[in-house]
Amino acid sequence: MKTHTTALLLMSLGFPVLADDIAMEDQSQILTGAGDPASSKYFQPPKESELPDNTYGQLVQQGRAIFVDTKTHAPDYVGNGLACANCHLEQGRKANSAPLWAAYTMYPAYRKKNDKVNSYAERLQGCFQFSMNGKAPEADGPVIAALSAYSYWLATGAPTGQELSGRAYPEVPQPEGGYDLAKGEQVYDAQCAVCHGPNGEGQKSGDLYVFPPLWGADSFNWGAGMHRINTAAAFIKENMPLGKGGTLPDEDAWNVAAFMNSHERPQDPRLIDGSVEKTRDKYHANDGVNLYGEIVNGKMLGKGI
């Protein structure tokens, strides 16, 4: 599934954060209103106990396993330490966290990211290329089949081609006067480092990450939707700290999102002629609020790691 990417993309679509001067991607059609995820106003996916005990049910389970522990179950396509479920909370079920049930029924769809109509399989492939910093699983292969089945099952009974409430991370308005990296670092140290580590490196149990790395070589790359500060702020506001979603002031969410995304991470795989400037002009200049190709603390971001 579109895992991270999806989420990211979705989010980015809906975030006219800097008022008029930011042209958003193709997420314009996505609703970004907030709400209580437990509310019955959101679509309710089937319970795990309702999964049929047959070949179809087994494929759905395989998809769920890939979704929650991507590195273990789809190792050939994952190039970092993330799992789909890191961004799509509650195993892809949680409203306002880019749930799969709201994404599946909206494809095929045109995406500006690659300027064509994308199938759901292509959308999932994009997640692997960007958010997972890996390579696209074959569209007719077992990974996409399993993730598609899991998405389809979660969307059981959902209307096709109809925007469902809770599809995106609800937009958070950018603070007046913009964001502040120094304040973001203070928020990070106080609220985030206990889980994600003092340098955004995440924390492992054995070989596998429990807390995902937020920047550096094992995190999402510069092409992932989460590299947008507006998208990250929306995700953080909704979900972080885990179990305390909605408690951070909007300003803190923005500042800490900017701090996170002011660090180096793997290169955007769409890099043009080895040039960060060209890549910025084509893919990042009009992609929400982001720091790709910008100078921060005297160094240009976007060189990759």
Add this chain to the structure above:
Amino acid sequence: MNVPLWPLAGLFLAISVSAHAADAAAVYSKGGTNPAAMACATCHGAEGEGMAAAGFPRLAGLSANYMRKQLADFASGARANPIMQPIAAALSHEEADAVSTMLADKPQPQVERIDRTALVDGPGESLALSGAWDRNIPECVACHGPSGTGVGDAFPPLAGQSAQYLSSQLTAWRQGTRKNDPNDLMGQIARSLTEDEVTAVSTYFAGLTDKGAAK
């Protein structure tokens, strides 16, 4: 080699070490210099395995920094406990440090890895692996790691602890009598749990073995 010299060398080493650091094994089994610092082994078992029936927790294999923090919190009163507060207050800094280090080096119990990919069976496992997100309750393994074996210095192991200890701590967080967790992360969650859920999830983690979850 000159055999008779080696035991002497060892003796010198032992003396020079004890001059700088407390003897962790002695503190653990006999108590600290201050008589109020009772021997840890009295309640936590000869090998730090804890005493399940009485609710005394396992210490073997926990993060040294986690245990240092707990001892400091007992000493300062940040973590309330009528038994541990006077003991921790009577331990010297060096003794607390040494005994934490020694206990961290002891083995953790081996449990089968159970993560979010497993099919859930029953209310305890459901909370542990799936959470209850309609109440903003994340799955326990999201922070305490697969099988609740602990992550880093801030998220201690749940596997290997008794149901008595786990439920007493969750209840303390629910009631606000324990609140020395970072940023109220555990308190926030515990206050959303029901009594039945506390019992179920405590029983689940206490029942994890190298053969998986108790059924």
